[in-house]
Amino acid sequence: MELAALAQRLEMLQPLPLGYLPTPLAPLPRLSQALGGPEVWIKRDDLTGLGLGGNKIRKLAFLLAEAQRQHADVIMTTGAQQSNHARQTAAVAAMLGLPCVLVLRGDPPAKPQGNYFLDLLLGAEVRWSGDRPLLQALDAEAAALRQEGRHPYVITYGGSSALGACGFVAGIAEVAMQAQALGITFDAIVFASSSGGTQAGMAAGVRALELPTRVIGISISEPASSFRPDLARLTNETAALLRLDLAFSDDDFDVRDAYLGQGYGIVTDVEREAIRFAARTEGQLVDPVYTGRALGGLMDLIRRGEFSPSQRVLFWHTGGAPALFAYTEALEG
């Protein structure tokens, strides 16, 4: 389908103009040369604007439009203590003049740092899940607010509903337009994949526009065997919402789970090396939880010959650098 037709489908959902879009698209010549592999470019979704930016702003543009249509009077979501999604939700709620309640995992740290520090600065009310499963805690806190006569709009983990994923269908349309203007195509897009909305939206967008581009998710938290069925379900829902005549199965998703290391948010040499490499070759800051792991994965794939030197690969920077300040000890030395 044509770009204009896809843009029209997306406009029917009336996304709010929250992001500073389009985000920059730039080559990384020194990094490409140092790796001796394909031509690597970067999509700067760490610069989506509000509250230090990140990929969740694209999803929130669609989600908050629905919250406004439903006349919600409080925005709620959940995540890890250093959740970028929670921080971006707090920023968007502030911009729209809505209160925000965040349910974060576990118990409060001794000192607010990184994203959690910014949540408080942005005026969000933070509640802690303690021993409760995260989504259960979120449901319970939402029910308590409804009891008080409030109308919460509850956003799931990572904003990864079909409506949220539309933000990344739009992201693909945006990069397709930029690439067209430059007269280039990308052979692959590589990025950090976790709750699935980013990869689902990209997969639907690439297929809808019939782009010759592989979508390669570096898994941050899930084994591919359990993640791919979730991605297929979410992508089918997203396609249906946009009335795209597309069907996806588990096999349609390229998920690399070789970089899970010791688990979510645990920094190893993969992230440490990638963070320093991006900083010192290109002056680009990637984060300890998501983009550091994803870039480390991309570097490993390049070393293993996944791409030919004549190919062009897009590293989609999904944000997260505010977490650097909560991980200084793990990154020193």
Ligand SMILES: *Cc1c(COP(=O)(O)O)cnc(C)c1O
């Ligand atoms: C949330 C997040 C991701 C993963 O996006 P999903 O849509 O949840 O898969 C990647 N990078 C950063 C920095 C994030 O905050």
